[in-house]
Amino acid sequence: GENVEQHPSTLSVQEGDSAVIKCTYSDSASNYFPWYKQELGKGPQLIIDIRSNVGEKKDQRIAVTLNKTAKHFSLHITETQPEDSAVYFCAASIPGGGNKLTFGTGTQLKVEL
Amino acid sequence: NAGVMQNPRHLVRRRGQEARLRCSPMKGHSHVYWYRQLPEEGLKFMVYLQKENIIDESGMPKERFSAEFPKEGPSILRIQQVVRGDSAAYFCASSVSRQATNTEAFFGQGTRLTVV
Numbered sequence: 001g002e003n004v005e006q007h008p009s010t011l012s013v014q015e016g017d018s019a020v021i022k023c024t025y026s027d028s029a030s031n032y033f034p035w036y037k038q039e040l041g042k043g044p045q046l047i048i049d050i051r052s053n054v055g056e057k058k059d060q061r062i063a064v065t066l067n068k069t070a071k072h073f074s075l076h077i078t079e080t081q082p083e084d085s086a087v088y089f090c091a092a093s094i095p096g097g098g099n100k101l102t103f104g105t106g107t108q109l110k111v112e113l
Numbered sequence: 114n115a116g117v118m119q120n121p122r123h124l125v126r127r128r129g130q131e132a133r134l135r136c137s138p139m140k141g142h143s144h145v146y147w148y149r150q151l152p153e154e155g156l157k158f159m160v161y162l163q164k165e166n167i168i169d170e171s172g173m174p175k176e177r178f179s180a181e182f183p184k185e186g187p188s189i190l191r192i193q194q195v196v197r198g199d200s201a202a203y204f205c206a207s208s209v210s211r212q213a214t215n216t217e218a219f220f221g222q223g224t225r226l227t228v229v
Binding site: 006034036043045046098099100103105 | 117119146148154156161169204206216217219220221222223
């Protein structure tokens with residue numbers, strides 16, 4: 001089955017700096033890659049996603065890139081703010097499986113003042 | 114337009130009791146997914162349901178766990194004879210019914226089960 005690895009497990013940046021979180025997946029059939037933000041005591045919140053027919057997608061301060069050949073995708077957050085502090089999860093799914101997601105192990109992002 | 118609603122938010126059960134977790138999907142969504150999150154870990158897929166059908170239960174433990182999504186009413190995840198290892202956060206997600214491509218899944222706030 002699909003396996004998703006995520007790095008780093010913790011990331012600390014200064015306010016205003018950029019943060020990059022990287023994931024790799026194992027199943028080349030995967031075609032949908034969402035990113036979720038989870039704040040303490042809450043459910044995961046979808047922040048951005050990308051499909052395998054594009055290489056990059058941007059939404060304000062958040063961008064995601066996908067390298068299908070390397071089976072690698074990344075989340076980029078620019079101009080980080082304290083409210084960006086949370087746990088971020090990458091995920092992948094294959095076609096035909098509904099939206100069954102395989103998640104990475106999460107990255108605890110801390111944005112320091 | 115309410116999001117995915119889960120209840121209860123917190124549930125405490127003694128070992129051997131039954132736990133029943135409820136999930137109402139977003140309006141217009143007919144696909145429901147249950148995930149389990151152990152402390153300090155990511156989310157693990159458990160089961161995928163459509164109305165009155167279990168589509169994929171490959172992540173469900175073989176014993177004590179069951180799920181349903183009846184024609185009327187919320188989806189239910191049932192854990193019988195709970196043990197301490199069942200303590201976790203259980204999240205429900207829903208998506209629209211579009212078979213051709215994967216679609217966005219939206220999560221509820223979760224039910225935090227504590228077995229004492």
